[in-house]
Amino acid sequence: MGTLVMLHGLTGTPEMIRPLAESLCPPGWDVVLPEGPFVHPERGRGWWIRDAPPETPLDQSSFAQIDQSLVSLETQIPEGPLIVGGFSQGSALAQELLGTKFANQIRGVIVIGGKSARPVELRLTLSNLQPMRLISMHGDRDHIVPMWQADQTVEIFHEANWDITILRHHKGHMVNIAQQQELVDWVKQTAEV
Secondary structure: OOEEEEEOOOOEOHHHHHHHHHHHOOOOOEEEOOOOOEEOOOOOEEOOOOOOOOOOOOOHHHHHHHHHHHHHHOOOOOOOOEEEEEEOHHHHHHHHHHHOOOHHHEEEEEEEOOOOOOHHHHHHHHHOOOOOEEEEEEEOOOOOOOHHHHHHHHHHHHHOOOEEEEEEEOOOOOOOHHHHHHHHHHHHHHHOO
């Protein structure tokens, strides 16, 4: 039927995001949990590694690592319908997939505690794609990815006429389990589009 691709965050692993991904996966769909190609010095892996505050814009070195990460995904993502998403850094990379050969397979994007890595480029990318579906979950106490960055991402997709669902909560940089059923329902509806 299709594939749910969920990307872990910085210092994460595929196993850390597996329980969430499996809870979201619609009946008949497969789950793919790629691993970031860069080893984090403290634990886990990442899609890019840098020593700078997370809310600051990314630099050329980070963009080069993102491009390497996208290449690493080329052999891991199958043909057919896709719902792509992730947590934090993983959700930024999921948005980057809209600028790859997978763009026309993507039915929906899940952004949890995340931002857009390259907002200007994303706007251009979306202007050339058919609008699909986006869900954004973010906490107003998130001190790693500030709310303004989550709102910026929503605005970029809004400008491109995507069907947007916004989930907000009063917690920090996390998946809000109290809203998990809304994520499950969204994924199920997106799979049926």
